[in-house]
Amino acid sequence: MxxxxxxxxxxxxxxxxxxxxxxxxxxxxxxxxxxxxxxxxxxxxxxxxxxxxxxxxxxxxxxDAQVIADRRLAGSEFGYRSATTNYLSRIEDLIGTPDQSGSLSARLADFENSLITAASRPDAAERLDAAAHSARDLAVAVNSVADGIQTARTAADREIGAQVTRLNDALQAVQLLNSQISGADARNADTFALQDQRQVLIDEISEMVPVRMIERDHGAVALYSTGGAILIDGRAAEIGFETSNVVTPYMSIDDGSLSGLTINGFAVNTTSTGGRLQGGTLGAQFEIRDELAPEAQSKIDALARNLVERFEDAAVDPTLSPGDPGLFTDDGAPLDPAAETGLANRLSINALVDPTQSGETRLMRDGLGSVAPGPVGDSTLLNALTTALSDPRVATSGSFGASALSAGDMIASVASQLGSDRLREDQKLSFASTQFYELTQRELAGGVxxxxxxxxxxxxxxxxxxxxxxxxxxxxxxxxxxxx
Known part of the structure; x- marks a missing residue:
């Protein structure tokens, strides 16, 4: 040398x-x-x-491209299960458990106890007042659950709007980085910093929508949702959505009162089965708004209907005429079976006995249709109202089956169904969390x-x-x- x-x-x-x-x-x-x-x-x-x-x-x-791809899909599933589990937990908390003072079960028990107490001394005005107040508290508790469901739908709708904005921004940024990387690659310049930025953006996108990344020429990439939608392949797709100010029980995506998603101006399916952007946090919000919350609303509406029907019966209160509202009403009106949607939000006690509306609580003893005070010692109607609560009845709507249930049994059934749904989601969330954690650790093991x-x-x-x-x-x- x-x-x-x-x-x-x-x-x-x-x-x-x-x-x-x-x-x-x-x-x-x-x-x-x-x-x-x-x-x-x-x-x-x-x-x-x-x-x-x-x-x-x-x-x-x-x-490790395969580990990153698997971690992204696991992250999408984790975000999806976290959102649905949190929603179900909130609704379960709204209904409550029998040991909680403000729960539906507790309000119903308070109302039943107040009727029994009033029946023991029908001449005591304070006991009649307490029974009326307990009935009103029960109606308000049903309202609170129903309003909470619609609040969750409104929050989901707003979150969809926010996520769509972030998704569009991220897709545009990936398109720009693709262009910069391709240009730098043609000049044999270093593109690693740009690739790092693009990976962060794709991670953000995959959390909202599960995606598959496909390599293109000169370092560019294409993104496809696992549901088959083209998010970016050359040009970024434009995702469209219109946020509603308030979501009510009467609004749905089927009747056009709620916005769906569009991709480059074309409407796409947003259901949890077959949706083009299903999965991820975006799909979870659509499922909450359009499937889970309406299902819970239908259960509470059926419960409210059953409550109205129990006390609108002339066999319970003989003073009622056909078409008269009973103790529980549809915002002051008798039950309209064709307008059951949103009934839980409108449930109220009859103004004739409502102390907050200058009603006469003695009507709970004498009958809503009575024009003059009856015998102060007569507890017949109060006993009939108590029996109406506990008598088994087959629900005329809702997913309660053909079994005859008391009012308490119906509340327990609703709570049980929602509890089972939440437990099932908890289990899925636990699996998704473990999978996401393990894949994240595997990715980190191959890092610095x-x-x-x-x-x-x-x-x-x-x-x-x-x-x-x-x-x-x-x-x-x-x-x-x-x-x-």
Missing amino acids: TITSALNSAMSGLRAASRASELVSSNIANVSTPGYARRTLSVSSSEIGAAGGVRIDGIQRHV DTDVELQNLMIIEQAYAANARVIETVDQMFDSLLRI
Whole structure:
């Protein structure tokens, strides 16, 4: 080996060691940066004529595409299950349990107890007042559950609007990065920082909509939802949605009163089965707004209807004429079977006995249709009202089957169904959480390891020192030659 070739080898080695140390420093500095992928220097031996050395072939960005793809899908499922589980937990809390003072079961028990207490002393005005107040509290409790369901629907609708905005922004950003990466690739420029940014954006998109990424020419990528929608392939798709100010029980996507999704102006299916953008947090909000919440609303409406029917019966209160509202009403009107939707929101007690509306509570003893006070010691009607609550009746609507149930049994059935749904979602959430965590850990295991990077830095320093020693030796040899 000549002195010149030794010097060339040492100089190229110094350049490679310097570049490698820069990469190690960058890896360590960005160990917690989202989307950052570990970089390493790719080198090989170089021989140009009689001179040798180290040739820098390029920089490698280390990612496991399959692990990232699986982690994204697991993250979509985790976000989806988290949203639906949180919704079911909120509705379950609204209904409450029998041991909670404000629950539906507790309000019904209070009303029943107040009727029994009033029947024991029908002449006591304060006991009649207490019974009327308990009836009103029960109606208000049903209203609160129904209003909470619609509040959840409204919140879901607004969240859909916010997510659609973020989704469109992220897709536009990915389109721009695709263009920048392709341009840089054509110039043989470094595109790794741009790829890191794009990975973060695709992670954000996949949380809302589960996607599959497909590599295109010159470093660009295409994104397809697992439901088959093209989100970006060259140009980014435009997702359309119109937010509603308030969602009511009478609004649905089927009648056009609630907005669905469009992709580039074309309407797409948003159901939990067969939806083009199903899964992820966006799909979860559509399922809450259009499926889960309306199903819960129908259960509460059926419960409210059953409550109205029990006390609208002339066999319970003989003073009622056909078409007269009973103790519980549809906002003051008798039950209209064709207008059951939203009944739970409108449920109220008859103004004739409502103390807050200057009603006469003695009508609970004498009958809503009575025009004059009856015998103050007559508890017949109060006993009949108590019996009406506990008598088994087959529900005329809702998913209660053909079994005859008391009012308390119907509330327990609603609570049980929602509790079962929440427990089932909890189990699915637990599995999704475990899967997402394990895949995230696997992805991190292939990322930057500071211990390994520090070891690499020590090796680089040794290589740098060795090459520097060669240059120093060459310098000494030249000095010796010059002194001859």
